Amino acid sequence: MKRRCEDRTVILDPEQYKVAWIAPLEIEARAALCLLDERHHGRFPVSRGDDYIFEAGVMGGHNIIIATLPAGQEYGNGSAAALASQLKKCFPNLWFGLLVGVAAGLPSISRGRDIRLGDILVGLPDGNSAGLIAYDLGKETEDGFELLRHGHSLAMAEPIVRSAIGNIKLLAPKESEVFLPYYEKIANLDHATGTFADPGQDNDILYDDESQMIQRSSRPAHIRSRVWYGPIGSGDKLLKNAEKRNLLRDKYDKIC
Template sequence: MSSSQQEGFASSCASLYTMVSHNALDSPESYTIAWITALPIERAAAEAMLDEEHRAPTGFTRHQTDSNVYTWGRVGEHNIVIAALASGVYGTTSAATTASGLLASLPSIRIGLLVGIGGGVARPDQDQDIRLGDIVVSQPCDTTGGVCQYDFIKAKSGGKCERKGFLGRPPAVLLNALTSIQARHERKDSDVPYLLQVMLESNPKMGKRTKKNPGYAHQGFDNDRLFKASCDYIPGPDCQGCDTAGEVYRDPRDTADPDIHYGTIASGNTLVKDASTRDSIVADLGKDFICFEMEAAGLMNHFPCLVIRGICDYADSHKNDRWQRYASATAAAYSKELLAYVPVAEVQETKRALDTAR
């Protein structure tokens, strides 16, 4: 994309971002895609990606079992409803509750996106060079549908562990979109950097940095440090006291633009923030995980969706909150770009999520 095209793209997006509709669509059935987040910062990034925001649709009635609060809007040609887990209540059960309430109130929903942050499994020596701010996307591989529940296992003889049960795959319409966007990215750069730029221009507060809030912009290469599993965290800001001898050297990147990785995401109710635990889970299940997170396993068999995560830490003791907002934004920007490859007609032809839940 030439510089003039980039400017035109950014200008076009900027005008879209400022479009806030005070109208309501005629029916809740106009909404066919649900976008679920866990944290307020993830929801903020999702809402910043809307091309148009709506009021609640005419005739919408919340089901008695539904306690969700919704944001309604449009991304490209798709009408989207955004929901988030209850504040401070995380994990697979909370995610399942959110999805259940959503589908009870909005039976017209066909597909979903679970978008937010996660802990990356970086193995640069094995060609798995995941960095903070990168994007990971669940993609079926071998016997997994793209997500594996790591805390649902059984012990076997010889000290080995085996996964119990299987999680569903994303719907075909989203897998076809993955094929299309991956092919596009073989030829052209991702639109994510431009979408982030427009987001910050249209929402200046998201770009401001304070001591408590580092903002939704890239946090700087100096603040992206990967340590060996044997290197313990020494309390202090930005790992200043951690042993530099335990830091893993990685070739510098020539751009701050996030890379996109596709593979198996590990999901469970336990927050993984210890490198030894992280590596033990990976070894026990024998999967080349690219990310750890805490909600997807509660959805995959009951809510057909794709999982998209921005990497905010390395699932080790060195994790901190600095990269969470930027990682939320990169995941949201990729989700917006992906939706351009999802045909509206194919979504309409897809079975309702209620009918495919197992």
């Protein structure tokens, strides 16, 4: 208890942090904290009007800020944008922020994208498609819903981020071997509704457009998770209409 009280009196220097990890949900933020190489104990200076409390630590030699939404706040683009705005205000030397969290993958077996539960999906421009597509911004037309600026309404990732992704793809062709140790580190740790353990491939069921189950062979344990790069969808509304979801996937080549 004494250590915890002392931690609260330590003031962290906002100018020493250059990368923000935005994890809107509690389960996402807890996973982020578990993956830090070192956690910085203390607190950042707070002024009137500051609505968020940030955690911090070290990952890969970089000082990292972990930012999450207040408990009970509705998750959406608006709340995520407000959080990002506060980060820019509080951390003057911030290079960039990465939004990392859970998402619904969009497998497309015909295109060779056998995306599965537990895979890592990275938003990246692909050909003529934007890296981040606002699927609920647009207008209804005679031919259906037309996305604002053909889905290019959101900003692309910073060049430094895309350069880093390119370097990772070059140096880590066997990405599963890189990620497995991190997964094993947190698999049995608790979060609000359970642990981070893999629920098993038997629970990862894929259906085709006719609601017929697609048979897929199990992946070996050492290549359980894969990394996929491509456009990802973003919106304030949860998209549960499978037909509309698949139309957007096929038209804009989205991976999630």
